[in-house]
Amino acid sequence: xxxxxxxxxxxxxxxxxxxxxxxxxxxxxxxxxxxxxxxxxxxxxxxxxxxxxxxxxxxxxxxxxxxxxxxxxxxxxxxxxxxxxxxxxxxxxxxxxxxxxxxxxxxxxxxxxxxxxxxxxxxxxxxxxxxxxxxxxxxxxxxxxxxxxxxxxxxxxxxxxxxxxxxxxxxxxxxxxxxxxxxxxxxxxxxxxxxxxxxxxxxxxxxxxxxxxxxxxxxxxxxxxxxxxxxxxxxxxxxxxxxxxxxxxxxxxxxxxxxxxxxxxxxxxxxxxxxxxxxxxxxxxxxxxxxxxxxxxxxxxxxxxxxxxxxxxxxxxxxxxxxxxxxxxxxxxxxxxxxxxxxxxxxxxxxxxxxxxxxxxxxxxxxxxxxxxxxxxxxxxxxxxxxxxxxxxxxxxxxxxxxxxxxxxxxxxxxxxxxxxxxxxxxxx
Numbered sequence: 001x002x003x004x005x006x007x008x009x010x011x012x013x014x015x016x017x018x019x020x021x022x023x024x025x026x027x028x029x030x031x032x033x034x035x036x037x038x039x040x041x042x043x044x045x046x047x048x049x050x051x052x053x054x055x056x057x058x059x060x061x062x063x064x065x066x067x068x069x070x071x072x073x074x075x076x077x078x079x080x081x082x083x084x085x086x087x088x089x090x091x092x093x094x095x096x097x098x099x100x101x102x103x104x105x106x107x108x109x110x111x112x113x114x115x116x117x118x119x120x121x122x123x124x125x126x127x128x129x130x131x132x133x134x135x136x137x138x139x140x141x142x143x144x145x146x147x148x149x150x151x152x153x154x155x156x157x158x159x160x161x162x163x164x165x166x167x168x169x170x171x172x173x174x175x176x177x178x179x180x181x182x183x184x185x186x187x188x189x190x191x192x193x194x195x196x197x198x199x200x201x202x203x204x205x206x207x208x209x210x211x212x213x214x215x216x217x218x219x220x221x222x223x224x225x226x227x228x229x230x231x232x233x234x235x236x237x238x239x240x241x242x243x244x245x246x247x248x249x250x251x252x253x254x255x256x257x258x259x260x261x262x263x264x265x266x267x268x269x270x271x272x273x274x275x276x277x278x279x280x281x282x283x284x285x286x287x288x289x290x291x292x293x294x295x296x297x298x299x300x301x302x303x304x305x306x307x308x309x310x311x312x313x314x315x316x317x318x319x320x321x322x323x324x325x326x327x328x329x330x331x332x333x334x335x336x337x338x339x340x341x342x343x344x345x346x347x348x349x350x351x352x353x354x355x356x357x358x359x360x361x362x363x364x365x366x367x368x369x370x371x372x373x374x375x376x377x378x379x380x381x382x383x384x385x386x387x388x389x390x391x392x393x394x395x396x397x398x399x400x401x402x403x404x405x406x407x408x409x410x411x412x413x414x415x416x417x418x419x420x421x422x423x424x425x426x427x428x429x
Contacts, residue, residue: 005072005312017053018080022087025049029086030362036217046090047123057092057101057121059257064105064121071253071315075260079308082261083268085369092121096129096165098257099250100174103191107238107246116172116193128170130194130224131247132163138375139382141176141244142185146226148177148192150233155179155192157200157229167222168206170196175226180241189243193235200229210368252323255330255377259311259337262373263304266344269366270300273348280351287351296347307333307340328390331383338373338380345370 007015025046032039050056059074060066069077081087088094097120104117119125136143146159157177167173172195179190194201206220238246274297277288287293314329323330349356349363356363374380398404415422 003313003316005316007073007076011073014053014055015076015080018055018077018091021049022080022084026084026087026090030084039217043086043089044123047092050091055091057098059093059098059253060101060105060121064101064117070319071256072312072319074253075256075312075315078257078260079264079267082264088261092123093257095254097127099254100127100129102253103174103237103246103250106249107191107242109234111234112193112237125171126166126169128164128167128173128196128222130161130164130167130173131176133160134162134223135160138163139379141247142188144176144178144189146175146177147181148175148179148190150179153233154230155233155235157192157194157226157231159226160224161226162207162223163221164224165221166219167224168203168220169218172196173201173224174237176243176247179243183241186244187241190240191237191243191246192231193237194226194229194231198229198231200227201225202227210371211365249323251377252326252330253318255334256311256315256318258373258377259307259314259333262337262341262370263308263311265366265370266300266304266307266341269345269348269363270297270304272361272363273297273300273344273351276348276351293351296351300344300347303340304344307337310336328387331378331386331390334378335374335380335383335387338370341373342367342370 029039029042032042034042047056054067055077056066057064058067058069058077060068062068077091078088078093081091081093088098092098101117101120104112104120108117116125116127120127131141131144132138133145136145146157146161148155148157150156155177157175159175159177161167161175164173172193175192175194176189177192178188179192180188196203202225204223204225206218206222209221211220274288277293277297278286280287282290288297310329311333314326314333317326317329345363345366349367352361352363355361358364400409402409
């Protein structure tokens with residue numbers, strides 16, 4: 001089967017525009033000193049330009065204002081956006097809003113779309129995704145303990161969530177809650193929309209993380225208490241017990257976007273590494289002339305190329321066969337891409353020495369962000385287990401006591417297979 005990641009020249013022009021726009025207009029946001037009001041004024045002006053270029057919220061279908069691009073094209077765009085923390089916001093596909101908008105677009109009722117989705121796409125509302133809990137393993141969502149009980153025409157919600165992304169500033173949350181406690185492990189949970197002003201919803205704090213100062217203006221990961229929170233029964237997204245199905249539909253393509261963004265960030269760190277190697281001298285010659293540095297550059301280039309091809313292949317599988325067919329490919333890129341991101345940034349820090357360790361370069365911020373890549377949207381270990389299981393399912397245990405490639409056994413089998421021919425050859429002599 002052939003693989004085709006090609007895109008038409010018209011789309012390549014859009015990518016080139018994005019590269020220049022992100023470099024010239026978005027990078028400066030990282031060092032802009034302004035209050036939230038002034039900062040968001042700048043953001044909105046950039047968003048307006050993105051909309052004029054028809055590149056706003058491109059992850060959505062055309063009827064919702066997107067472009068209907070497949071995952072390969074979206075991946076290439078996310079690679080460019082990943083170089084700066086502010087680019088996804090400028091282009092209207094920042095997490096968790098992008099994933100939540102896809103959930104509402106694909107599973108929401110028309111009333112839910114009118115009330116929550118369309119204002120979200122317009123930038124008039126902000127959303128949060130509330131799934132992770134402090135006292136159950138995030139790697140095993142079948143253990144979720146927060147509940148929603150239907151009483152009349154209302155859901156009554158109780159539970160404790162944390163790492164609810166953007167929970168402190170969201171206008172509404174999509175919460176993953178146990179509604180079917182007696183069902184099978186993957187049919188227990190449902191997704192329910194919770195307005196942030198619902199009585200009983202308590203936003204305790206933004207949890208301090210290694211991301212540090214990059215989480216400005218309330219962005220971050222919140223700790224949330226649900227204490228007898230009541231919301232209309234109509235706030236159920238999809239069907240009861242469908243939470244895991246919706247979550248997988250949300251997370252599969254989302255992991256493609258994460259991995260391509262990581263490649264964009266890794267590429268920026270790689271550029272810094274190469275430039276520093278040409279600029280700095282040590283022991284009588286440029287760092288670029290030292291073999292160890294050359295190895296770092298070569299290894300980084302090879303690893304980034306491998307991760308990029310693996311991610312585009314996973315995107316292509318989704319485009320041609322659907323997300324379910326790409327489970328193995330998605331898990332592969334999730335743990336491999338996270339490692340490449342970390343290793344490239346680590347080498348870039350090393351080549352800059354104390355400057356790279358300082359806050360005078362963006363590398364230390366990148367390094368802290370890279371550490372989270374190994375566990376959010378599923379820890380590396382879970383993805384490795386998933387990959388191994390899927391691979392092993394295609395094998396069978398060899399019969400007998402010896403491995404299938406055991407040479408003495410094969411030699412005896414070959415002797416029997418060709419015995420007649422060998423005997424005839426001997427007789428002919």
